[in-house]
Amino acid sequence: MDFRTFLVGLCYFLAAVLVLVGLRRMSARRTARGGIAWAGWGMVVATLVTFFRPGMAATNLALVGAAMATGGALALLWARKAAATSLPGMIALHGGLGAGAAGAIGAARLLAGSEPGLGPTFLAALGGLVGSVACAGSLVAFARMNGWIKGPLRFKARNQAGAAVLLLAVIVGLMLPGDYPGHTAMVVVFFVLALAGGVVFTVPVSGSSMPVVIAFYSVLTGGAVAVQGFVLGNDAMVIAGTVAAAGAALLTSRIAEPLGRSVASAVFGTHDDSTAGEDRAATR
Amino acid sequence: MTGFAALYIVLLAAITGYGIIARAPDGLHTPLVSAAGFVNAMVLAGAMAVLGDASTTVERIIGFAGVFAATYSAVGGYVVTDRLLELFKASGGRN
Numbered sequence: 001m002d003f004r005t006f007l008v009g010l011c012y013f014l015a016a017v018l019v020l021v022g023l024r025r026m027s028a029r030r031t032a033r034g035g036i037a038w039a040g041w042g043m044v045v046a047t048l049v050t051f052f053r054p055g056m057a058a059t060n061l062a063l064v065g066a067a068m069a070t071g072g073a074l075a076l077l078w079a080r081k082a083a084a085t086s087l088p089g090m091i092a093l094h095g096g097l098g099a100g101a102a103g104a105i106g107a108a109r110l111l112a113g114s115e116p117g118l119g120p121t122f123l124a125a126l127g128g129l130v131g132s133v134a135c136a137g138s139l140v141a142f143a144r145m146n147g148w149i150k151g152p153l154r155f156k157a158r159n160q161a162g163a164a165v166l167l168l169a170v171i172v173g174l175m176l177p178g179d180y181p182g183h184t185a186m187v188v189v190f191f192v193l194a195l196a197g198g199v200v201f202t203v204p205v206s207g208s209s210m211p212v213v214i215a216f217y218s219v220l221t222g223g224a225v226a227v228q229g230f231v232l233g234n235d236a237m238v239i240a241g242t243v244a245a246a247g248a249a250l251l252t253s254r255i256a257e258p259l260g261r262s263v264a265s266a267v268f269g270t271h272d273d274s275t276a277g278e279d280r281a282a283t284r
Numbered sequence: 285m286t287g288f289a290a291l292y293i294v295l296l297a298a299i300t301g302y303g304i305i306a307r308a309p310d311g312l313h314t315p316l317v318s319a320a321g322f323v324n325a326m327v328l329a330g331a332m333a334v335l336g337d338a339s340t341t342v343e344r345i346i347g348f349a350g351v352f353a354a355t356y357s358a359v360g361g362y363v364v365t366d367r368l369l370e371l372f373k374a375s376g377g378r379n
Binding site: 056070093215222226228 | 293298305313316320322324333339342343344349351354356357358359360362363364365369372
C-alpha cells in the first residue's frame, strides 16, 4: 500500500468514527441537538478525501464538482424553505435519492462490464436491485405524503404481482454476468423491473403506515450502500450502510409498535386506515 | 475486506447500529430515521469514485446522476435532520 492510499484509508476511518459518534449523540436526549454536526463533519471528510483517492481521472473532476454543486444547492434551497409539517415526507425524498445513488453505482458497474468475476457482478446487481426498490418506493412514499399521488391504491393480488416483478428482476439479474449481444438491454430491463417492484409495493400502503414504510426503506438503502461499499472497496460505505440499516431496522419496529400494527402489515399494505389500529394512532 | 472477516465486520457494525439506537427516547425516532438517511448518504463517496473512474459517456451520465442524487441526499438529509432536532429541542426534549 502506497502512502497516498494509506492516507485516504485513514481519512475514511476518521469519517466513519465521526459519523458513529454523531449518530450516538443524536440518539441521546441531552446531546441530540449537536449530534448532526459531528456526522456532518464525517461526511465532509469522506467527500473531500474522495477527490484525492488514487484513480480519479482529472477530466472527470469537473463533472463531479458540477453534480455536487447542483445537487447540493437544490437540496439546500428546498430543505430550508420546506414547511415543518412536510419534513417527515422530505425524509423519504432524501432517503430515496441516496438509494438511487446506490442503484446508479450498480448500473454503472454492470454496464461497464468491468467486474473481474462472478462475485463482484452479483454484488453490484444485488445492491442495484435493493437500492432501486428502495429508491422507487421512497419516492412514491414522498409523493403520497405530499398528496401528489392519492392512495392507497389497492388491487387484487397486488403483493403477488410485486413478488412476481421482483422474481423476474432476480432471474434477469442472474443472467447479467458475462459479455454478450444485448447485455445493455438486459441491464436496463433489470433496473426497470426493480424500480417497478418498488412502486407496486408502495402504492397500496395506507397513509398512516407511511412513517413505518419510510423507515423500512432506510433499512434496504443501508444494505444497498453496504453492498456497493464491498463492490467499490470503500470500507466507510460498508460501515455507514450497515450501521444505518441496523439502526433503521430497530426504528421501523419502534415506530410501528405505538401505531398498533406489525411492520409486515404496514409494508405489505394490508393495514387499513379504517380499522381500530388507526383510531388508536389518532388518539395517541 | 474479503471473505469471513468482512462478514464479522458487518455483524459487529450491525450490533453497533442497533445498540446506538436502542436507548433513544420516542421523541427522537423521526429525527433518527432522517439521521439514518443522512448516514446512508455516505454512498456519495462511492458515486464520486464511479464518476471519477468513468471512461465512457454512459458511465459518465449514470455517474453524474449518482453524484447528484447522493449530494442531494446528504445536504437535504443534513438540513432536515438539523431542523427536526431543533423541533425536538424546542419541545423541551420530552417523550
